[in-house]
Amino acid sequence: MSSILVVGLSHRSAPVTLLERAAVSGDRLDKLLHDVQQVTNVDGVVVVSTCNRIEVYADVEKFHAGVSSISELLSRHSDVPLEELSKHLYVHYEERAVQHIFSVACGLDSMVVGEGQILGQLRTALKVAQANDTVDRALNELVQQALRVGKRARNETGIDRAGASLVSVGLSRAGSLEGRRALVVGAGSMSGLAVATLARAGIGEIVIANRTYERGAHLARSAEVPARAIELSDLRQAMAEADIVVSCTGATGLVITPDMIDGPAFLLDLALPHDVDPAVRALPGVTLVALSDLRDADDAPAAGDIEAVRRIVCEEVQAFQLGLIAATVAPTVVALRSKAAEVVDAELGRLGGRLPGLDDKAREEIAQTVRRVVDKLLHAPTVRVKELAASPGGDTYTEALRELFDLDPKTPEAVIRAEDVL
Template sequence: MSILVVGLSHRSAPVTLLERTAVTADELAKLLHDVHQTSSVTGALVVATCNRLEVYADVEKFHAGVSSISELLSRHSGVPLDELSRHLYVHYEERAVQHVFSVACGLDSMVIGEGQIAGQLRTALKIGQANGTVDRALNEVVQHALRVGKRARNETGIDRAGASLVSVGLGRAGSLEGRRALVVGAGSMSALAVATLAREGIGEVVIANRTHERGLHLARSAEVPARAIELSELPSALAEADIVVSCTGAIGLVITPDMIEGPVFLLDLALPHDVDPAVRELPGVTLVALDDLRDADDAPAASDTEAVRRIVCEEVQAFQLGLIAATVAPTVVALRSKAAEVVDSELGRLGGRLPGLDDKAREEVAQTVRRVVDKLLHAPTVRVKELAASPDGDTYTEALRELFDLDPKAPEAVIRAEDVL
């Protein structure tokens, strides 16, 4: 297994470039398919959020994988490769695992510790599984990453404040008590916005969405008075709103200066952005967009962040040791299988030479012989697992196969190794 991560995020690229590389649901499926079809890739999934676009792949060749994925990201986004490559980061093998684990914990988020990324990572895995692009290696990495994220949240205060882009952004609007809010969109970010507004004591929420049924569903689930409207009613709803949160998947602008009639606070979490930046020129209008949240100071305590980093390091080491054990297991199983065959053969010959041996004595002899073999094999099998974790550790496994003429690829060895793991 060779895990590769190629991507860009708020840490490596300006929001203007992230907007140009943003993908819709249909485009994501096409990108995922194209990555998976490249000759060097055996498994793939794509994480696409408002502040990151990352391809996770299981690759046979590092350079070929990086080149192919970079070119595909350029082709799908329309951003020239020489411009895009300056903002791409690449992580491979152990560093890739560490990156995925850090992402799942919220350490790499625009708002450190935000918990929404875990759900986005889980969604990316489900989309990959549904499209048949996730192989066993990628599944293991992401599933382990989700467990690491859960452990970090359970054992530390990394998300004690429930920080998210929504809560941090709305925190700049002042008190929300009794005010009127308009949420544009009905996706996961909009649902989080409605929940956050309710928690902060908003008086009423209006939800405008292109698909009215989804807006109705979100309104019904709200814990405050809420109603859904058609997107065509947006101008009149804007006139009545004190707070606006917009996060749609629209390609063009959704809210423009001519639609705003009075003082209003706008939080634009869409990528590409929903709100025309020109609204900032209007009197009484405040616009907070993703770029304004890049340097948010709503971070958790340094001690919590450091504790999560330690957890990530521990889990990466455990994961890597698990990979080593997985490579050694078929050889160990093959050795024990061969030993069992020799024991059974010799016990059969003993029965032929001593036909008068009663059943009790025969069983006692068999158990004694098997105990002797198990004790003889215990030390070398434990030691080869330990040595496998050292530099050039695979040479010890190879030596064991050579000395005992083992075939770890035999079906029974592989099946039993999978059972052990």
């Protein structure tokens, strides 16, 4: 039977510079998914790659082989030597893996605790895995449940009250935005959040520069304040006119360099790899806030909210684990009841042959009585085996049930395969 494995690195385990090198997206992400999927004893894989984490969620049959293979593939696809990468990797397995994924969905593991973007990022990771046909039933159910847990945490607590996203926390360091001019570089989901956050803060005008002009124009039309799009080739002139610059592109190289800045400016770099050359910090009147600067943001939710979310995670992990246990017991219970039904049908058929004069009403009454007796006899052991399955060594009780009732080992396996098809 396979188990959930998490292998990854994040802002908690690695410096931003290493996260930038390890980040994968586009074709590289697709290739990583397929290569992990091809590893022996890996049944499914989902990869979460964001600005502050890259994590591989895999359904594996062997722990050590899974960790070794996934680590090597992460190194190969990120071009970070395995010896260097291994120092920053963390591994979670089985129940701890489920707890980690639920905590990530709730924002407990985010650079800014409680930020809500991670839910969208998890949803995107699942869709990408589905599109590449690398997600199996177990992983699909796990990530779907993680999304539900994340929503529950935000509905029942104030975990996202203080800092809804990296954007809001970063922009809070720019002071008042009222009536000022902003330049947003990029037109992806993070840029969309930046535009919405700037508008709510009372920004006077927004200019959006993007490699694809149409996408920039589409984002500008959705803004609730005056906004317009420009070609990326006009970025230098737009920089000179902006008070605030938010850059979050998917570029692999630098987008903004010191020679492009003329005068005081506030720059928020939310890209990974970073868009803005750190050398701009040396320019007079220039403030640069990058992802690494947000690592220890003070805009954190109250301790009470964090503790409440942790309790939710613990509850949900326990419920999920019990569900897994019930799922492993169910095929054996179904096989037992199926065998009992076959015995009842055979005996009723034999009785009919011996007593051909029975009328239909009497025959039906006898059949119902026999079935009720069998159901009552089976009820206690089947309920009890489900309860005992959750205890240490619980799988032995299921095996004992199969042995005591002489169940064909292939019958429960057939039930499992049928469930997978459904």
